[in-house]
Amino acid sequence: MSAIAPGHHVAQPSREPPPSLIAGPLAWMRTNLFNSWLSTAVTLALGYLVLRMGTSFIQWAFIHAVWTVPMGANGTLDPAACRAAQGVGACWAVIWDKYRFILFGRYPYDQQWRAAIVVVLFIGLFVVSGMRRFWRKELVLIWIGTLTVIGVLMWGGVLGLTYVGQDIWGGLPITLILSTFGLAVAFPLAVLVALGRRSTTMPAVRMLCVLYIELIRGVPLISLLFMASVMFPLFMPEGLNPDKLLRAQVAIILFAGAYLAEVVRAGLQGLPKGQYEAADAIGLGYWRKMGLVILPQALRLVIPPLVNTFIGFFKDTSLVLIIGIFDLLTSGKVAVAEPIWQAYSTEVYIVLALIYFAFCFSMSRYSRGLEREFGKSVRR
């Protein structure tokens, strides 16, 4: 047992620091950036470009930017200051005026705290689901509970909350609802379809799965959304008309399901045949074989492509723009449709990009962490 407290060093033989030309940042730069004439020239040119663009961006975004504009005589904001700065400075006043509309769309203004709580709940749900120590059966209960609370908050109509129909939901909650429900429902569907496609004993099921996957993958998401929004109501009897948001949600689930199914199938095919045979050999039935042996390994194999698809679909939900649902991107676009802000769409798009980036980047980082975690057992 060592009694030496950390930081309390025993006298060590003095050691020369490594020459700075072999180790350290300078040496790193020398070997990676300046190791030949060509490389030096490229480094200098790119460095110059980055510096130029960086400084002009900082000047535009911060130094010459207009942060707020005063109220004009007629009770509306007067963007004269922004107009004067156009071309040299950003006009963040548009965000200041519109941020609540961009985030929550047409959700009633005095009730938007409910939508804000919903966003926090969603993020909390993602974080909790991401932590391995919560990976047990109770997590399903947490999901059901949180989604119920989210539903109550969004719709209201109980507990003294005023009712808010889903036709005026908008902004970030819509994006989160579409992507969360889309992926949460599409993933189990995808696993089933992938298993069905690999089925050897039930040709009819296999045909159906192949048909579903190829049909959905054969058309763009936009055409599916159009189908759900434009064609579908014409086939329904009058008066029976599922909600527009629900129709879009189903279209997204079906689309994501087909793509995820192919990712899962890749995992199933990537597993050595021996695993299947081993599971058969110890006498497991089909579902236990899949649930206990095959799927845990297969899904682990395909984490990177799965997350890739997740990120893709998080962004693809913005396509509901074309059927008039107010998701985050649509609210941003509608916010700059107001004539006084029409010239400042760049600022709004930058903010939207930051929000999307925050979500997608965290997903990407999380998946890398997950891979490392799972990789340990493989390397060991």
Next chain:
Amino acid sequence: MMKKLTMTAGALFATAMLAAPAPAFAEGTGSATIDAIIKRGELICGVAGNNAMFSLPDSKGVMKGMDSDSCRTVAAAILGDANKVKFVPLTAQNRFTALQSGEVDLIYRSTTWTLGREANLGGLFASVNYYDGTGFLVKASAGVKSAKEMDGATICVSPGTSTELAIADYYRVNNMKFTPILIQDVNEIQNAFLSGRCDAYSTDSSSLASFRFQQGDKAKDLVLLPEIISKEPLGGMVRKGDDKFFDLVRWTFFATLIAEEYGVTQANVDTFMTSNVPDVRRLLGLEGDMGKALGVDNKFAYNAIKQVGNYGEMWERDVTPFGVPRGINNLWTKGGLQYAPPMR
């Protein structure tokens, strides 16, 4: 055996036909749509939702504009409450389906009244709440005074719009050539025009006037050419087959015109309740049972005016702030096209 099956199927079919909801003549208002709206307690109105001056949510998410106010007058006429409207934002592609499938009761979606739309799409135009037309905006520095001088010009225009067709027609008729620069996004078009990528920017003249106005002190650098090269009567559209609802939407709109004609405003409508002008008395439901004839309360116009305002007030509220002149949208008595038949 076969025959029996056929007969059974036939009987089933007949039963299904009989069970289908038959139009109710004896009860209700006589209009299936109005009955449905009353039962539901709100009007479902299809709007654009991204078009300033017509329907655009403000920073608090409240729909503002001529189209959304027109929806509110209909809600006030039927339900007595202008706030009982559900606005459904529709795109140019799904607006007619939404109307045909019954997803919305009517659309006020800056939709141009054309023969094709009325004959082929199962809809009827009940009103024209905005007379628009395609115009040209050019830079003052170009020194152009008329569209006729723009032979060989490059014109920024949004693809797939009636504007694009109108320009092509206009240039063909006048034996001139032009180069279209097609840009989808409005903001992009405006930037392209301001940065000099095209000589002219063409779209509905209302949007051009508003865009020019938004340039503030730089507005004088831009000139709206006098030519209006197409007719774009924008209005409310209802489904065919429910004439009573059509009548109601149409006459609610006319009521806002008549109110403006007689100077009845949101603020002073109550002082007119003692008026002895017959037209005003009929408008406000004091005599003549005008509302009853339409299947709603006699005070339908009173409610619309009291809660939303007359046509001129809607214009003042929704269009004037964007610097668009009233022009041909003035009342016929002031040299415009807005003309309501007599209410009697």
